[in-house]
Amino acid sequence: MSQxxxxxxxxxxxxxxxxxxxxxxDDVSFCIPKGETFCLVGESGxxxxxxxxxxxxxxxxxxxxxPGGEILFNGRDLLKLDDPGIRAIRGSQIAMIFQEPxxxxxxxxxxxxxxxxxxxxxxxxxxxxxxxxxxxxxxEQVQMPHASGRFHDYPHQLSGGQxxxxxxxxxxxxxxxxxxxDEPTTALDVTVQAEILRLMRKLQxxxxxxxxxxxxxxxxxxxxxxxxxxxxxxxxxxSGSCADVLHNxxxxxxxxxxxxxxxxxxxPVGVRQLSENVxxxxxxxxxxxxxxRDLKVWFPIKKGLLRRTVDYxxxxDDVSLDILPGQIVALVGESGxxxTTLGRAVLQLEPPTSGSIQLQGQELIGLSARTxxxxxxxxxxxxxxxxxxxxPRLLVETTLTEPMKVHGxxxxxxxxxxxxxxxxxxxxxxxxxxxxxxxxxSGGQxxxIGLARALALNPEFIVCDEITSALDVSVQAEILQLLLTIxxxxxxxLLFITHNIGVVEYLSDQTVVMYQGKIVERGATAxxxxxxxxxxxxxxxxxxxxxxx
Amino acid sequence: MIKPLISRESYAAxxxxxxxxxxxVKVGLAWIALLVFAAVFAPFLANSMPLLMSKDGVxxxxxxxxxxxxxxxxxxxxxxxxxxxRLQLGAGKRVLLFLLGAxxxxxxxxxxxxxxxxxxxxxxxxxxxxxxxxxxxxxxPYAPTDYLRDLVxxxxxxxxxxxxxxxxxxxxxxxxxxxxxMIHACRISLSIGLIASGIALFIGVIVGGLxxxxxxxxxxxxxxxVEIFEDIPTLFLLLxxxxxxxxxxxxxMVIIGITGWSGYARYVRQEFLKLRKQDYVQAAVASGxxxxxxxxxxxxxxxxxxxxxxxxxxxAGAILSxxxxxxxxxxxxxxxxxxxxxxxxxxxxxxxxxxxVFPGGxxxxxxxxxxxxGEAFRDAIDPKLASxxxxx
Numbered sequence: 015m016s017q018x019x020x021x022x023x024x025x026x027x028x029x030x031x032x033x034x035x036x037x038x039x040d041d042v043s044f045c046i047p048k049g050e051t052f053c054l055v056g057e058s059g060x061x062x063x064x065x066x067x068x069x070x071x072x073x074x075x076x077x078x079x080x081p082g083g084e085i086l087f088n089g090r091d092l093l094k095l096d097d098p099g100i101r102a103i104r105g106s107q108i109a110m111i112f113q114e115p116x117x118x119x120x121x122x123x124x125x126x127x128x129x130x131x132x133x134x135x136x137x138x139x140x141x142x143x144x145x146x147x148x149x150x151x152x153x154e155q156v157q158m159p160h161a162s163g164r165f166h167d168y169p170h171q172l173s174g175g176q177x178x179x180x181x182x183x184x185x186x187x188x189x190x191x192x193x194x195x196d197e198p199t200t201a202l203d204v205t206v207q208a209e210i211l212r213l214m215r216k217l218q219x220x221x222x223x224x225x226x227x228x229x230x231x232x233x234x235x236x237x238x239x240x241x242x243x244x245x246x247x248x249x250x251x252x253s254g255s256c257a258d259v260l261h262n263x264x265x266x267x268x269x270x271x272x273x274x275x276x277x278x279x280x281x282p283v284g285v286r287q288l289s290e291n292v293x294x295x296x297x298x299x300x301x302x303x304x305x306x307r308d309l310k311v312w313f314p315i316k317k318g319l320l321r322r323t324v325d326y327x328x329x330x331d332d333v334s335l336d337i338l339p340g341q342i343v344a345l346v347g348e349s350g351x352x353x354t355t356l357g358r359a360v361l362q363l364e365p366p367t368s369g370s371i372q373l374q375g376q377e378l379i380g381l382s383a384r385t386x387x388x389x390x391x392x393x394x395x396x397x398x399x400x401x402x403x404x405x406p407r408l409l410v411e412t413t414l415t416e417p418m419k420v421h422g423x424x425x426x427x428x429x430x431x432x433x434x435x436x437x438x439x440x441x442x443x444x445x446x447x448x449x450x451x452x453x454x455x456s457g458g459q460x461x462x463i464g465l466a467r468a469l470a471l472n473p474e475f476i477v478c479d480e481i482t483s484a485l486d487v488s489v490q491a492e493i494l495q496l497l498l499t500i501x502x503x504x505x506x507x508l509l510f511i512t513h514n515i516g517v518v519e520y521l522s523d524q525t526v527v528m529y530q531g532k533i534v535e536r537g538a539t540a541x542x543x544x545x546x547x548x549x550x551x552x553x554x555x556x557x558x559x560x561x562x563x
Numbered sequence: 564m565i566k567p568l569i570s571r572e573s574y575a576a577x578x579x580x581x582x583x584x585x586x587x588v589k590v591g592l593a594w595i596a597l598l599v600f601a602a603v604f605a606p607f608l609a610n611s612m613p614l615l616m617s618k619d620g621v622x623x624x625x626x627x628x629x630x631x632x633x634x635x636x637x638x639x640x641x642x643x644x645x646x647x648x649r650l651q652l653g654a655g656k657r658v659l660l661f662l663l664g665a666x667x668x669x670x671x672x673x674x675x676x677x678x679x680x681x682x683x684x685x686x687x688x689x690x691x692x693x694x695x696x697x698x699x700x701x702x703x704p705y706a707p708t709d710y711l712r713d714l715v716x717x718x719x720x721x722x723x724x725x726x727x728x729x730x731x732x733x734x735x736x737x738x739x740x741x742x743x744x745m746i747h748a749c750r751i752s753l754s755i756g757l758i759a760s761g762i763a764l765f766i767g768v769i770v771g772g773l774x775x776x777x778x779x780x781x782x783x784x785x786x787x788x789v790e791i792f793e794d795i796p797t798l799f800l801l802l803x804x805x806x807x808x809x810x811x812x813x814x815x816m817v818i819i820g821i822t823g824w825s826g827y828a829r830y831v832r833q834e835f836l837k838l839r840k841q842d843y844v845q846a847a848v849a850s851g852x853x854x855x856x857x858x859x860x861x862x863x864x865x866x867x868x869x870x871x872x873x874x875x876x877x878x879a880g881a882i883l884s885x886x887x888x889x890x891x892x893x894x895x896x897x898x899x900x901x902x903x904x905x906x907x908x909x910x911x912x913x914x915x916x917x918x919x920v921f922p923g924g925x926x927x928x929x930x931x932x933x934x935x936x937g938e939a940f941r942d943a944i945d946p947k948l949a950s951x952x953x954x955x
Contacts, residue, residue: 407864408861417851
């Protein structure tokens with residue numbers, strides 16, 4: 015290794031939290047050579063973001079302390095610099111981009127103003143025309159379409175990917191030597207992610223900057239990094255060159271993480287058999303459990319004084335779909351393609367504009383709430399966000415037993431409590447968890463409780479709306495295996511909505527690809543993922559960063 | 564071992580237990596309890612007539628003889644409330660039973676209680692009532708409307724200046740005892756605050772909840788209704804009604820109630836608009852739960868925090884509205900109220916501190932107490948806060 019640009023030695027960062035001291039970063043050392051990329055990878059709470067924020071000294075001073083270690087940037091220890099010294103380096107020599115492109119830009123300033131402001135801060139004597147020119151150059155550099163015309167655009171006029179490009183342009187405007195990227199593509203769709211990653215690699219080649227890249231996605235690591243560090247609970251458990259760590263992992267934790275990736279996950283015994291059977295037994299004469307015909311869900315766009323409907327957002331447009339009993343159907347697509355709306359429309363949570371949905375031959379559309387209630391028992395939903403999927407004010411017990419009571423399951427309260435604790439056991443949780451509130455659980459536990467709630471009415475059909483998207487890979491792996499086991503025990507039919515191709519391949523029998531409100535491709539999972547026919551499916555599959563061990 | 568015991572209690576019981584957990588709320592509740600006690604037992608606490616006396620071997624209770632219909636009804640309702648509270652029934656049934664009990668009490672009391680039409684307090688200081696074997700007087704031996712004419716009271720006496728008859732809080736301009744009036748005024752202040760806010764809250768939560776949950780056309784019509792009610796100036800409406808229909812406390816309560824709900828409806832609506840798309844609400848809909856459960860169990864407790872703050876101010880506002888009316892000299896004529904006493908304090912040509920401090924302090928304490936309770940309740944329904952407090 016030549017002279018490293020950044021060298022972190024035995025860094026410790028402790029955070030004060032309500033009288034307790036959390037060792038967020040504990041004795042971490044790594045170095046980043048000039049022009050190369052170091053990836054910090056780990057699950058949520060492992061301390062990877064705190065490490066990055068320590069490097070750029072952005073942690074709140076009252077809360078964070080650095081009891082040990084040094085951060086050498088070009089041979090200077092950043093931890094020993096005073097505030098003006100740090101400010102001179104921050105932005106001009108070390109720049110940072112964040113995960114959330116929605117919130118990291120100021121919504122009331124045009125993107126041009128925001129980039130020029132960054133320029134003026136570090137070059138106070140730059141003339142206005144020069145700053146403007148540099149800004150447009152920066153926007154061109156990040157391959158912003160029609161860069162010169164975009165100067166006066168506001169952030170809300172841009173898509174998520176374009177906003178992230180603006181963020182990168184802003185970070186690169188002052189030509190930093192080190193770019194810290196904290197999960198820059200996590201909030202983006204895979205195809206956009208692929209573009210942004212390609213752009214970042216190109217910019218690195220052009221400018222020769224180094225990157226500290228933080229991610230939880232091993233697929234992204236494989237594409238970006240020369241060097242990798244794996245973090246677990248504040249400690250760097252393994253680091254080395256990318257090829258070494260990914261293909262010859264030494265530490266048990268790294269191996270565990272790699273094995274938990276959906277593309278490497280082993281199915282529970284006996285389940286593979288079943289799903290193959292289903293795939294084979296997919297005969298024509300089997301009546302579908304759920305039959306969707308020409309379903310449209312249009313949201314009106316209203317404008318003007320009289321709120322006239324000027325146009326519609328065609329969230330779901332002419333979708334027809336059959337789901338056979340016992341199948342897991344994966345609904346894949348990028349954000350905004352209408353897959354969640356479709357899932358909710360099936361459950362009558364979103365009123366469809368037209369079309370027909372039949373559950374076991376019974377038409378659902380147009381039923382009153384009263385006539386729909388007995389049918390609700392047969393179909394349930396599990397949600398994506400573990401934060402909002404459970405009522406924070408209710409005990410788990412109430413959440414589970416209330417639907418049972420309404421539908422007359424269980425003779426009395428004690429019997430329902432018994433049923434509820436059995437449900438918790440079936441999702442591999444403790445019986446005593448009944449008497450706790452949702453905030454006492456981790457994200458994975460909450461998703462299990464969410465599943466238990468969906469199972470409470472003993473349904474035949476469950477819509478799983480991105481239920482693993484907010485989870486760490488190892489937790490995701492557990493939930494996926496659990497789902498397969500439960501499906502086998504109860505002979506459930508699942509509509510699994512996801513954007514993660516790896517999960518689709520692991521879990522589903524059938525795959526349906528949605529694009530702009532329409533189904534563009536459908537078929538057996540192996541066929542769709544192996545030999546995609548539609549150009550969009552091909553593009554989608556090509557964009558997925560995969561890592562096979 | 565304690566776990567099942569705690570967890571089997573209902574949601575309402577748990578919230579109630581947690582609400583009581585804290586010093587501030589206990590102070591607030593103690594003050595309200597004191598007011599309730601004073602309001603219910605006012606005729607026995609401050610009255611010119613003996614509670615019990617024996618004359619020529621005959622034992623009589625003039626207070627009971629002179630008990631007005633209203634006094635008797637308040638007492639009866641209080642005991643009905645106590646009994647209902649003791650019963651092992653669901654909350655809804657209890658409320659119904661209480662309302663029924665209060666109604667029956669009203670009918671019975673109107674039928675049974677026939678107080679003398681004319682009360683001359685000065686009579687109680689004649690020999691007929693003083694030359695007795697023994698008698699028990701109330702702690703404050705002055706009725707609120709006893710102007711002490713026979714004692715040649717000048718009125719507006721500072722506390723504890725006159726020897727002979729002690730006025731702990733002095734006298735007002737007509738010579739009546741301030742403390743006695745303070746005690747009897749509890750009734751108006753408590754009831755106007757609670758009933759007016761209760762009416763407003765009831766309408767506000769239901770209208771706002773439906774607007775927020777259904778949105779769309781319901782929301783649009785509801786918001787127009789809210790705007791209409793927001794445009795009604797409560798005070799001027801009250802003044803108009805007083806001018807046309809005379810002065811009535813109940814009319815005031817209803818008017819303050821039905822003009823005051825729009826703010827609550829707005830709060831509930833905007834919280835519900837946020838909450839209706841929350842996954843747990845969607846899950847409740849998907850489970851086929853009835854609308855009442857979705858609205859009041861899954862949505863309302865999660866959106867109630869801003870409402871509670873508003874309500875505690877609303878109760879205070881209603882008390883102040885009544886005080887304002889009385890202050891303008893348009894309140895209830897004969898019955899004492901805190902606002903009317905403040906009015907006297909201001910109108911007087913000299914500064915009589917006792918006329919300002921005591922009723923003002925009482926209004927302040929009541930408003931403060933409601934705020935304390937509202938805050939404790941808000942914290943109690945938030946399990947996150949509760950567990951944090953438990954740890955530290």
